[in-house]
Amino acid sequence: MDWGQSNRLSNIIKPETGKTVMLAVDHGYFLGPTSGLEEPKKTLEPILKYADTLMLTRGVLRNCVDTSIDVPIVLRVSGGTSVLQDDLSKEGITVATKDAVKLNASGIALSIFVGSDNERETLLNMAKIIDDAEEYGLVSLAVTAVGKDMVRDSRYLGLASRIAAELGSHIVKTYYCDDFEKVVRACPVPIVIAGGKKIPEKDALVLARNAIDRGAVGVDMGRNIFQSDSPVGMIQAVREVVHNNATPDVAYDLYNTIKNEK
Ligand code: R5P
Numbered sequence: 001m002d003w004g005q006s007n008r009l010s011n012i013i014k015p016e017t018g019k020t021v022m023l024a025v026d027h028g029y030f031l032g033p034t035s036g037l038e039e040p041k042k043t044l045e046p047i048l049k050y051a052d053t054l055m056l057t058r059g060v061l062r063n064c065v066d067t068s069i070d071v072p073i074v075l076r077v078s079g080g081t082s083v084l085q086d087d088l089s090k091e092g093i094t095v096a097t098k099d100a101v102k103l104n105a106s107g108i109a110l111s112i113f114v115g116s117d118n119e120r121e122t123l124l125n126m127a128k129i130i131d132d133a134e135e136y137g138l139v140s141l142a143v144t145a146v147g148k149d150m151v152r153d154s155r156y157l158g159l160a161s162r163i164a165a166e167l168g169s170h171i172v173k174t175y176y177c178d179d180f181e182k183v184v185r186a187c188p189v190p191i192v193i194a195g196g197k198k199i200p201e202k203d204a205l206v207l208a209r210n211a212i213d214r215g216a217v218g219v220d221m222g223r224n225i226f227q228s229d230s231p232v233g234m235i236q237a238v239r240e241v242v243h244n245n246a247t248p249d250v251a252y253d254l255y256n257t258i259k260n261e262k
Pocket of ligand 1: 024026143196197220221222223224
């Protein structure tokens with residue numbers, strides 16, 4: 001890893017704690033105006049300052065985020081399907097890496113669909129953007145997307161995460177599962193977890209705690225923050241878990257305190 005990549009990686013994963021709270025708001029790339037992200041600018045305005053990294057698409061970055069922000073960007077560079085399709089795995093590369101550099105991205109992220117009909121193409125796309133990341137000094141992040149028929153267990157997620165790392169991804173984003181430590185142990189690069197569908201705030205904090213305790217370097221969380229009844233409270237509570245080793249109970253109290261301040 002060269003100096004630029006190392007520098008960008010340390011902007012994403014904070015050296016003080018070795019952890020990161022990435023805020024994922026890229027869902028519109030296949031879901032359109034999904035709940036909580038109908039107006040991305042409004043969603044982001046109060047919570048952006050609590051994010052260590054912002055994961056989003058080129059269009060939302062350009063149109064809904066002020067150029068003066070100092071939060072590192074991980075740009076989603078895969079897409080090509082919508083929620084109207086049965087098979088979401090037919091993704092291609094949607095952003096030229098040169099444009100990601102022009103947008104001052106620290107990293108580029110692409111979904112791989114291991115086990116799908118499109119496995120080969122998405123893995124080769126991953127390899128391509130990893131090569132680009134090496135050329136331009138960016139961080140590459142692989143998202144282990146899970147098809148409808150796949151089981152989110154440690155065997156499958158371990159397989160997909162390991163393949164992503166073997167291809168050369170610098171960070172792997174996957175899902176929490178039972179025996180998550182097995183996924184982490186077999187993956188030689190840092191892992192962040194997606195939050196998944198909205199669940200009660202306390203449960204999402206337990207999820208984050210479990211993931212960190214079992215070796216994740218952080219979360220790349222979306223819906224459990226921006227669909228919360230207090231996104232500002234929730235993102236700060238997640239930070240307490242990830243960076244300050246808070247228990248879910250303590251973090252949940254913080255969430256309630258901030259929520260009730262209004
Ligand atoms: C998939 O749509 C995106 O990569 C999301 O960024 C990812 O699923 C994380 O968001 P959430 O915490 O809502 O699952």
